[in-house]
Amino acid sequence: xxxxxxxxxxxxxxxxxxxxxxxxxxxxxxxxxxxxxxxxxxxxxxxxxxxxxxxxxxxxxxxxxxxxxxxxxxxxxxxxxxxxxxxxxxxxxxxxxxxxxxxxxxxxxxxxxxxxxxxxxxxxxxxxx
Numbered sequence: 001x002x003x004x005x006x007x008x009x010x011x012x013x014x015x016x017x018x019x020x021x022x023x024x025x026x027x028x029x030x031x032x033x034x035x036x037x038x039x040x041x042x043x044x045x046x047x048x049x050x051x052x053x054x055x056x057x058x059x060x061x062x063x064x065x066x067x068x069x070x071x072x073x074x075x076x077x078x079x080x081x082x083x084x085x086x087x088x089x090x091x092x093x094x095x096x097x098x099x100x101x102x103x104x105x106x107x108x109x110x111x112x113x114x115x116x117x118x119x120x121x122x123x124x125x126x127x128x129x
Contacts (some may be wrong), residue, residue: 001014004097008079009077009081009082009085010079010080010085010087011078011080012054012076012077012098013077013078013079014076014077015074015075015076015077015099015102016074016075016076016077017072017073017074017102017106018055018073018074018075019072019073020070020071020072020106020110021070021071021072022033022068022069022070022071022110022114023068023069023070024067024068024114024115025066025067025068025069026098026126027065027067029065029067031046033064033066034062034063034067034117034123035062035063036061036062037059037060037061037062038059038060038121039058039059040056040057040058040062040096040100041056041057041058042054042055042057042091042092042095042096042099043055043091044087044088044091044095046078046087049083049084050079050080050081050083050117051074051077051078051079051080052077052078052080052087052091053075053077053078054075054076054078054095054098054099055073055074055075056073056074056075056076056095056096056100056103057071057072057073057074058071058072058101058103058107059071060072060107060119062104067114067116068091068110068111068114068116070102070106070107070110070111072106072107074099074102074103076095076098076099076102088112093126094126096124096126097124097126100121100123100124103121104108104121107119107121108109108120108121115124
C-alpha cells in the first residue's frame with residue numbers, strides 16, 4: 001500500500017551554485033575551542049507571478065584562530081501554481097531552510113579537502129516555533 005504525500009504549492013525545481021570562495025589559512029588547529037561564525041543572507045528575485053529565484057549566501061569564518069573562510073552563494077529556482085502566493089514572505093520564512101542543506105554539503109566537503117575534520121553545519125529550525 002503506497003501513501004500519497006501532499007506537496008507544497010511551491011516547489012524547488014533547480015539549485016545552482018553561483019559562487020564558492022574558500023581560503024585555508026596557515027596553521028593547524030591549536031585547541032578544541034574554535035568558534036564558527038555564520039552569516040547567512042536570503043533574498044528573492046521574481047521572474048513572473050509563478051516563477052522566482054531564492055538567492056542564498058552564507059559566509060563562514062573561525063575565531064579566535066583564523067583557520068579558513070568560506071563564502072557560498074546558491075540560487076534556487078522555484079515554481080508555484082498559485083498566482084497570488086506571497087513569494088516574498090515564503091522566501092524570507094523558508095528560503096534559508098530550503099537552501100541550507102545544499103550549503104551544508106559544500107561546507108563539509110570543502111573543510112575536509114582543507115585537511116580538517118568535515119564541518120557538518122547544524123540543522124535549522126524554520127517556520128513556526
